[in-house]
Amino acid sequence: MTLLELDGVQKRFGAVEALRGVTLAVDAGEVVALVGDNGAGKSTLMKTITGVYRPDGGAIRFEGQDITGLEPGAIRARGIEMIYQDLALARQQDVAANIFLGREPVRRLLGVLPMIDRRRIETEALRMVRRLGARLPSVHYEVGLLSGGQQQSVAIARALTFDPKLVIMDEPTAALAVREVEHVLELIRELRRQRIGVILISHRLTDVFAVADRIVALRQGMVIADERAAATTMQEVVAHIVGAH
Ligand SMILES: Nc1ncnc2c1ncn2[C@@H]1O[C@H](COP(=O)(O)OP(=O)(O)OP(=O)(O)O)[C@@H](O)[C@H]1O
Ligand SMILES: [Mg+2]
Numbered sequence: 001m002t003l004l005e006l007d008g009v010q011k012r013f014g015a016v017e018a019l020r021g022v023t024l025a026v027d028a029g030e031v032v033a034l035v036g037d038n039g040a041g042k043s044t045l046m047k048t049i050t051g052v053y054r055p056d057g058g059a060i061r062f063e064g065q066d067i068t069g070l071e072p073g074a075i076r077a078r079g080i081e082m083i084y085q086d087l088a089l090a091r092q093q094d095v096a097a098n099i100f101l102g103r104e105p106v107r108r109l110l111g112v113l114p115m116i117d118r119r120r121i122e123t124e125a126l127r128m129v130r131r132l133g134a135r136l137p138s139v140h141y142e143v144g145l146l147s148g149g150q151q152q153s154v155a156i157a158r159a160l161t162f163d164p165k166l167v168i169m170d171e172p173t174a175a176l177a178v179r180e181v182e183h184v185l186e187l188i189r190e191l192r193r194q195r196i197g198v199i200l201i202s203h204r205l206t207d208v209f210a211v212a213d214r215i216v217a218l219r220q221g222m223v224i225a226d227e228r229a230a231a232t233t234m235q236e237v238v239a240h241i242v243g244a245h
Contacts, residue, residue, distance in 0.1 A: 003028045003197045010057035018044040020221040029195040033208040036218035042201050046168050050082045051075040079165035087155040091144030096125035098143050099158045128157040149180025166197040173207050185211045205234050
């Protein structure tokens with residue numbers, strides 16, 4: 001099933017044409033890597049999908065419904081989650097608190113006083129960590145003390161609590177040590193097994209080839225290649241990115 005469809009999406013910033021008619025599709029359970037040089041338009045494209053920017057032209061459909069120009073909250077409610085490169089985690093709080101950051105479940109003390117339902121946070125957080133198969137010491141561990149890869153797992157577990165159908169990840173492996181990269185790639189494969197669509201923005205082609213079903217290359221705001229990973233090579237993708245083709 002086609003989950004997300006972009007049809008001729010355009011975005012301008014004054015004189016800069018950041019997106020010049022981008023057309024692409026993502027299926028449920030498909031990992032699509034989005035590659036391209038600095039300034040190619042990758043972040044702009046993601047922010048246009050998530051509603052941070054309103055496209056100047058073209059259409060965006062999700063599960064067959066037009067979502068063009070909807071507000072970020074409405075798009076999120078449809079099931080699109082974005083994990084930003086900085087992860088936006090509270091380093092001094094523990095794993096469980098981070099998974100529910102900003103939307104802690106509340107219970108009423110004596111039926112009136114609102115209180116954060118810490119027990120529910122912990123059981124739910126543990127459920128998400130298990131669902132993902134993430135390797136975390138405990139949900140009580142302070143996030144700032146976790147490794148980069150473990151912090152990435154917390155951000156993914158957090159996204160899972162929204163029950164997303166599509167997860168967009170911006171450079172999830174850029175800051176990671178080699179051993180941790182494999183762990184994050186395994187989490188991405190787990191999302192695919194759960195039939196979640198994934199858009200992976202990455203400059204690291206080894207990671208892209210290790211996990212992506214399809215590779216879409218952007219150059220100067222245009223899709224210049226859209227191929228099955230198994231049908232292309234790293235050399236070919238590099239040539240697309242730098243414009244040698
Ligand atoms: N808010 C903005 N205002 C003006 N111009 C912008 C804005 N955001 C992006 N641009 C321009 O749009 C183009 C695409 O930028 P974008 O950030 O989408 O590239 P990118 O592919 O994400 O690059 P990188 O790999 O460096 O993150 C660039 O020319 C950039 O200068
Ligand atoms: Mg970017």
